[in-house]
Amino acid sequence: MKSQVFAEIADASRRNILAELRRGPRTVSELVSATGLKQPNVSNHLARLRDCGLVEATKRGRLVFYALNDPRVEAALGIAANGLCTRAHDPISLATYVERYAEAAVRGEEAACVAVVDELLALHVDLVTLYSDVLGPAMARVGDGYVLGEIDEGQEHLASAITERAMARIVHFRTKGVMNERLALLGCSAGNLHTLGLRMLSDYLASEGWEVRFLGANVPHQAFLEAELRYEPEIVLVSCGARGTEEACESLVRALSDRKPLRPDLRVGVGGRCALEAAPRFLEAGADFTARDLREFAAVSLPSLAERRRPPGANRL
Numbered sequence: 001m002k003s004q005v006f007a008e009i010a011d012a013s014r015r016n017i018l019a020e021l022r023r024g025p026r027t028v029s030e031l032v033s034a035t036g037l038k039q040p041n042v043s044n045h046l047a048r049l050r051d052c053g054l055v056e057a058t059k060r061g062r063l064v065f066y067a068l069n070d071p072r073v074e075a076a077l078g079i080a081a082n083g084l085c086t087r088a089h090d091p092i093s094l095a096t097y098v099e100r101y102a103e104a105a106v107r108g109e110e111a112a113c114v115a116v117v118d119e120l121l122a123l124h125v126d127l128v129t130l131y132s133d134v135l136g137p138a139m140a141r142v143g144d145g146y147v148l149g150e151i152d153e154g155q156e157h158l159a160s161a162i163t164e165r166a167m168a169r170i171v172h173f174r175t176k177g178v179m180n181e182r183l184a185l186l187g188c189s190a191g192n193l194h195t196l197g198l199r200m201l202s203d204y205l206a207s208e209g210w211e212v213r214f215l216g217a218n219v220p221h222q223a224f225l226e227a228e229l230r231y232e233p234e235i236v237l238v239s240c241g242a243r244g245t246e247e248a249c250e251s252l253v254r255a256l257s258d259r260k261p262l263r264p265d266l267r268v269g270v271g272g273r274c275a276l277e278a279a280p281r282f283l284e285a286g287a288d289f290t291a292r293d294l295r296e297f298a299a300v301s302l303p304s305l306a307e308r309r310r311p312p313g314a315n316r317l
């Protein structure tokens with residue numbers, strides 16, 4: 001798969017098409033105007049990219065939209081973009097953005113944080129990179145500052161609130177227009193206030209066309225279960241991010257898993273700071289998977305769910 005991906009993106013025209021598709025689904029005529037290529041050329045390149053599974057086509061009314069087919073393609077393109085096209089988001093320059101963002105966030109300067117985000121959006125940095133390599137590390141710095149006594153709890157809250165807003169901006173610009181008719185329910189189990197990480201997964205799913213229902217922080221057990229009944233999601237993602245709340249999370253996972261005889265397609269995933277240490281416990285309670293972070297979720301957990309659920313060729317031309 002990897003060598004095929006790199007063979008395809010070795011061609012500059014196809015790379016331009018793929019770069020445009022990283023911004024969201026496009027019709028042939030949109031690709032023609034974005035790349036400056038002739039329409040038959042665009043169609044030929046698209047046929048080739050579809051043949052090797054990099055791109056998929058979806059018909060919406062009378063229009064056909066082309067989109068990147070798989071999070072692994074997105075990841076491979078990110079690697080290629082770092083290596084081949086631009087040094088804009090190599091680890092060294094991203095570190096500068098992390099620093100600028102974290103400093104602005106602890107000062108409580110939302111506009112400065114948004115300016116950092118906007119620069120990265122303008123450089124076509126993808127959502128997974130923005131979250132995993134910029135906002136996540138910046139929040140970890142905020143945490144370090146708190147532990148070292150350099151900032152107080154109010155500043156930690158302020159930085160978190162700003163980051164929620166910055167993420168809303170990112171997801172707005174990184175969401176593909178096409179819905180895939182799949183629904184996910186997400187929430188933090190009782191006692192857990194750490195919403196940002198789970199929100200990153202929620203935004204990633206939204207950017208991939210999922211409908212999401214995000215319940216937020218500290219969701220009471222019964223309320224979570226009722227939401228599951230109401231929405232009948234395909235996946236439920238539970239975040240366990242605070243020590244001492246593992247038991248509440250485990251009992252939620254057990255209660256959700258008990259529904260599988262009636263809802264055989266339901267999949268339950270658990271993550272968050274405490275989920276890795278307590279992973280065997282959650283898996284024993286019926287969780288289908290745990291994942292360390294957004295990258296693992298996007299590259300491993302979600303594609304494996306997609307393989308299980310989506311009938312081959314469904315929703316494709």
Ligand code: B12
Nearest residue numbers: 143192193194195196197239242243270271272291293294
């Ligand atoms: C911001 C923050 C807060 C904010 C949260 C605001 C919000 N809206 O989220 C506030 C101020 C409320 C807060 C409160 C507390 N916090 Co706090 N907080 C942090 C901080 C600084 C950043 C967390 C963060 O957003 N990280 C960025 C995200 C991207 O990372 P993440 O949460 O780990 O999420 C990733 C993965 O875990 C995973 N993931 C998460 N959920 C899920 C779910 C699924 C299904 C999957 C597959 C994956 C997944 O994917 C995410 C993306 O990659 C960390 C420090 C740090 N180094 O992380 C401390 C930290 C998490 N907090 C900590 C603590 C102790 C607390 C408090 C008890 C005391 C305090 N004030 O610090 C309270 C109460 C916590 C509670 N009851 O939940 C500890 C946790 C230790 C532990 N293991 O329990 C940390 C590590 C700080 C520390 N070094 O001591 N906190």
